[in-house]
Amino acid sequence: MSAVSPTTTAEAPVVTGDPAPPASRRGLTGSLRSERRGVRISAWAVVVVFGGFALLPVYWLLATSLTPRSEVFSYPPRLFPSAVTLDAYRAIFDNAALFGYLKNSIIVSVVTALLSVVVSAYMGYSFSKFRYRGRRSLMYLVLSSQMFPQALLLVTLYSVFSAYGLLNTYAALVLSFTTFTLPLCVWMLKGFFDTIPDELVEAARVDGASRLRIIHSIVLPLAAPGLVAAGLFAFVRGWNDFIFALTLAGPDKQTLPPGLVNTFVGEAATAWPELMAASLVVSLPVSIAFIALQRFLVGGLTAGAVKG
Known part of the structure; x- marks a missing residue:
């Protein structure tokens, strides 16, 4: 009676967590994320441009009120006054x-x-x-x-x-x-x-x-x-x-x-x-x-x- 040699069977690896999404789905998700980021950046750019357009006159009002009278008409105009005074x-x-x-x-x-x-x-x-x-x-x-x-x-x-x-x-x-x-x-x-x-x-x-x-x-x-x-x-x-x-x-x-x-x-x-x-x-x-x-x-x- 011949001895029977034990047989070894390869077991399938245990997968934990969700399976990896296909490459096409990963690419679609990445493109959607990039598109949303682009829309968000564009929206903020529009807000900054219009906000600057609305607030620039207010800032110029404040800057002129703090500028000495001798420098009001200086050329080229300064965005920031070289000297600040409260005389006005x-x-x-x-x-x-x-x-x-x-x-x-x-x-x-x-x-x-x-x-x-x-x-x-x-x-x-x-x-x-x-x-x-x-x-x-x-x-x-x-x-x-x-x-x-x-x-x-x-x-x-x-x-x-x-x-x-x-x-x-x-x-x-x-x-x-x-x-x-x-x-x-x-x-x-x-x-x-x-x-x-x-x-x-x-x-x-x-x-x-x-x-x-x-x-x-x-x-x-x-x-x-x-x-x-x-x-x-x-x-x-x-x-x-x-x-x-x-x-x-x-x-x-x-x-x-x-x-x-x-x-x-x-x-x-x-x-x-x-x-x-x-x-x-x-x-x-x-x-x-x-x-x-x-x-x-x-x-x-x-x-x-x-x-x-």
Whole structure:
């Protein structure tokens, strides 16, 4: 009886983990990753270019305000000032007339914002929740007023305010600014009121609430982002206006834009560092307001864009 020799069999290796993807799949994954990286780099390049285009004037404003007056017109222009001075900022804070212009700007802008919000809230609510004859025509009539250049109406407003003795008063500036901010504020708030369900208004009416109680206690609190957006738009309109503030108001009631020009721009020379410093300082309140209220502004501007 012959001995049987043991046979050795080669065992298959144990594979741990996922099998390696085919070469074609690896190549496809690599190309997708490279494509996404290219898209990301292109997007950042576009953001940097447009950001630089938007922020370069602001930087030049700051650099000029810190540059000594003797070097403002140096050639070739320097991107970074060779010497930094705060003389321009000291000059504007020592100028008492600028504080008078600042007070006028605050009064006119705040009153314009409040008046625009109050009037446009009632008009927007009427257009959104009521149905009556001539409603659509009146809506488009309000919107069509934006088609006319504002400077075209300056002569008419000047004649009207002169006839009623309103020239060189706060009332002339507030009424003129409110006239041009109302159309956009009305349509902005109408779009926001459209997003508030009619069933909510009907439920309040069934419970016995009056129309004034409904709008004051229910609708307006829900429309707070739209009210903030409309008020901010009207405030900026009153703060930045130049031609109406220069024409309708005298030296005692002029706001900052014409006041800065009258103070630092002369027939023979212009105090550029002081003008740039003052422009930078007066733009800070509006910038801070935009940063603090941007979520309300975006919500108010996009309200009613999507209906569902």
